Amino acid sequence: MRWILLAAVLVAAAILGVGLFAPTGRDSAEPGPPFANSMPPAALPTSMTPRFGSPRTETCVDAPRFAAAAARNAQDIDSLAFAPFRRPETGWRTYAPHIAVEIGSSCAWDSTGFANALAGWQQANGLPPSGVLDVATFDVMQVRWHLKRPFVILNRAIGCPPGPPQDALAVADPREVYGGDPVQARADALAALRRMVADARAQDPAIARDRQALLIFSGYRSPEENDVRCLIPGSCDNVSRAPCSAHRTGLAFDLVVGAAPGGRVDSTENFNRLAQSQTPAYRWMVRNAHRYGFVNYVFEPWHWEWSPPEQRGATRA
Numbered sequence: 196m197r198w199i200l201l202a203a204v205l206v207a208a209a210i211l212g213v214g215l216f217a218p219t220g221r222d223s224a225e226p227g228p229p230f231a232n233s234m235p236p237a238a239l240p241t242s243m244t245p246r247f248g249s250p251r252t253e254t255c256v257d258a259p260r261f262a263a264a265a266a267r268n269a270q271d272i273d274s275l276a277f278a279p280f281r282r283p284e285t286g287w288r289t290y291a292p293h294i295a296v297e298i299g300s301s302c303a304w305d306s307t308g309f310a311n312a313l314a315g316w317q318q319a320n321g322l323p324p325s326g327v328l329d330v331a332t333f334d335v336m337q338v339r340w341h342l343k344r345p346f347v348i349l350n351r352a353i354g355c356p357p358g359p360p361q362d363a364l365a366v367a368d369p370r371e372v373y374g375g376d377p378v379q380a381r382a383d384a385l386a387a388l389r390r391m392v393a394d395a396r397a398q399d400p401a402i403a404r405d406r407q408a409l410l411i412f413s414g415y416r417s418p419e420e421n422d423v424r425c426l427i428p429g430s431c432d433n434v435s436r437a438p439c440s441a442h443r444t445g446l447a448f449d450l451v452v453g454a455a456p457g458g459r460v461d462s463t464e465n466f467n468r469l470a471q472s473q474t475p476a477y478r479w480m481v482r483n484a485h486r487y488g489f490v491n492y493v494f495e496p497w498h499w500e501w502s503p504p505e506q507r508g509a510t511r512a
C-alpha cells in the first residue's frame with residue numbers, strides 16, 4: 196500500500212514537471228495538486244507504522260545499529276551534492292530544521308537517534324529504512340512540504356487567485372514592519388501573525404532580544420503590482436519570480452529571520468539561506484508556526500503563508 200501512495204506522490208510530482216521546485220526567488224507560485232495539508236506518521240495505518248520506535252520515546256544515543264548511518268549523516272550534512280531547487284547545493288544543513296520536524300526527532304543531526312527516527316520515517320514513506328538522509332529521501336520530503344503550502348493548494352484548486360476585497364485588508368503597525376514601506380495584509384492573517392510573533396517572543400528570549408526578528412518586510416501585493424513587475428522581460432519566468440505571486444492573496448508574509456553577514460533578509464544565495472536556517476527565529480517558526488496556520492516555502496526561510504479558515508483542512512489555527 197505504501198508503495199502505491201509513494202508512487203502516486205511521485206507520479207504527481209512528475210506530472211507537475213520541472214516547474215515544481217524551481218527556484219523562484221521571491222513569490223514562488225509553482226502549482227501543486229490539491230492535497231491534504233498534513234499526513235503525519237501518527238495518522239498512518241498500523242501496517243505503516245514505523246517499527247524503529249516512536250520519536251516520542253527515542254533517546255539520541257542508544258541505537259548503535261545506526262552508527263554508520265549517523266556517521267554518514269554527519270559527513271553529508273555539509274557535503275551532499277544535490278540540486279533540490281534546480282540549483283546546485285552542497286549539504287542539507289539549510290533544511291535540517293524542517294527535516295527534524297518532519298521525522299519527529301529533536302536529536303542532534305549526527306546522532307544514532309536521529310538516524311533511527313529517519314529510518315522510521317523512511318519506512319513509513321516506502322523508502323529503504325537506511326537512516327541516511329540521501330537525495331531520494333529528500334525528494335519525498337520536498338514533495339510533502341510543497342503540498343502543504345496554502346497557496347499551492349489554492350492555486351491548484353482555482354488557478355491564479357484574485358486579490359482580496361480592499362475591506363478585507365488591514366495595515367500593519369510601523370513597529371511591526373522592517374524597512375520604510377507600509378505593509379498590508381488580510382486582517383485575519385495579520386491577527387494570526389500577531390498572536391504567533393507575541394508567543395515566539397514570550398517563549399524564546401533570543402527572539403525577544405532581537406528587535407528585528409519576525410518583523411514584516413512584505414505582505415499583500417496587488418495583482419496589478421504583480422503584473423507591472425512582470426512587464427520587465429524575463430522577470431517573471433518562474434525562476435527569478437513567479438507570474439502569479441502568493442502575495443496577491445494577502446495571506447503571505449515575508450518575515451525577518453536574520454541574514455548572513457553581507458546577505459539581505461530576502462537573498463536566495465545559498466550562504467544566506469544557510470545562515471537564516473540556523474537562527475532562533477527561524478527554528479522557532481519551523482517548530483511552531485503550523486500551530487498558528489502558517490506554512491513555510493522551504494526555499495525561502497522568510498516566506499510564510501497563512502491557511503485561511505475557508506481553505507483549512509488539517510492545518511490548525
Ligand SMILES: [Zn+2]
Pocket residue numbers: 221222413442447448449497498499
Ligand atoms: Zn514572499
